[in-house]
Amino acid sequence: QSVLTQPPSASGTPGQRVTISCSGSSSNIGSNFVYWYQQLPGTAPKLLIYKNNQRPSGVPDRFSGSKSGTSASLAISGLRSEDEADYYCATWDDSLSSYVFGIGTKVTVL
């Protein structure tokens, strides 16, 4: 269990848009940045989005992040087979004084 709620799975066909939600509270998402990570099978996580909606260099603009209140979301547009991976949201929790991750969302390209 996590203080951040993510759907365990999401799917779409190639070219579709997929959105992954990350819901928290005022002590975490509501007052801190949200980061998103992509973990391809058998590999280490990779930073996908930082500070809610910023993309590191090299991350395709098909990936976008947003935050509103105590929720955040990651959108993948123009879904591709290589996007099949686990996606995690993360933020700092002021009450716990710790970083927290969502449970992860497995994205399947049908």
Place this chain on the structure above:
Amino acid sequence: EVQLVESGGGLVKPGGSLRLSCAASGFPFNTYSMNWVRQAPGKGLEWVSTISSSSTKIYYADSVKGRFTISRDDAKTSLFLQIHSLRAEDTAVYYCARGGILTGYPTTWGQGTLVTVSS
């Protein structure tokens, strides 16, 4: 190029101890916070600990507080995690991850080192 290489993992008996290391290169190590994040087999990511630059701020997850100690050697550009009183639930891949200059959020990750706790 930023490189983070973890080492020190292995098979340990319950109650045992281990020291994980992370050799960093390709960036001014002393100005960045550093993290340990773990992932149990088939499970999600779990943040373990963060140490700020100059070791002025250190944070631990409740699940490891009192048993794990994070430290850094800026002269050797290395990060460490001393683990005591190991439990079966500590079995995981342990990732070293660079934070930021002003925040500790993990950004660049190493490939991880596997710790297995079993009798």
